[in-house]
Amino acid sequence: MRPREKLCTAARDGSLEDVIKILDSGGNINWKGSNGLTPLQEASKAGQLEVVSLLLNHNAEFEQKGATSLHLACEGGNIKVAELLIEHGAVIDQPDQSQKGSTPIFKAVENNHIEVVKLLLRNKAKFNVRNNKKETPLMIATKKGYKDIEDLLIKMHSLTQKDRAKPQKSDSKKSGGRRVMGSSGKIARELAISVIAETI
Structure with missing residues (x-):
């Protein structure tokens, strides 16, 4: 087995010592295996x-094409991994390069991983986005009969619509002769989203 395959296999199997050994012997942290996946993706x-965690702390690169590490973590319901990837700067709304053009939230919804959906929402993932088939996460949840996720997304949509319907208020302060719009509405909305995501 070639070193790149050994590295990717070790990453997939969770063989931390083998991963370290291969990297220390000159292995490329961003090598791709025969299936096109990097050690981080595996x-x-x-x-x-x-x-x-090891790979991220050694500056493994996030993927620019295809299903990203975050897509794969969300698809598998690996919430701790998804959380770590987000903390390290993974692009939360990056579409994959498949025919569907799905963002990570689609992967979580399609596989009924509600806790991952909540994690993405708390980190401001777009939930009314459409894939290349013009489907939204809510449409997919409804079609598959995932009632808890459906209820969560309906509440999020309802909150968004109410927020849009409210007239914007401005602060009394002025800047350059113009009123500066207050941020209290935005903050309240983000807090409400966080509460909804936590309680459902």
């Missing part, structure tokens, strides 16, 4: 939190 897909 570890994220398999839910290998320690390996993911």
Whole structure:
């Protein structure tokens, strides 16, 4: 087995010592295996939190094309891995390069991982986005009969519509002769989103 395959296999299997050994012997942290996945993608897909942490702390690159590590973590319901990836700057609304063009929230919804959906929402993932088939996460949840996720997304949509319907208030302060719009509405909305995501 070639070193790159050994590295990707070790990452997928959670063999932390083997990953370290291969990297120390000159292995490229961003090598791709025969299936086109990097060690970070393999570890994220398999839910290998320690390996993911090691790779991120050694500056493994996030993918620019295809299903990203965050897509794969969300698809597998690996919430701790997804959380770590987000903390390290993974693009939360990046579409994949498949025919569907799905963002990570689609992967979480499609596989009925409500806790991952909540995590993404708390981190401001767009929930009314459409994929290349013109589907929204809510449409997919409804079609698959995932009632808890459906209820969550309906509440989020309802909150958004109410927020849009309210007239914007401005602060009394002025800047350059113009009123400065207050941020209290935005803050309240973000807090409400966080509360909804936590309680459902």
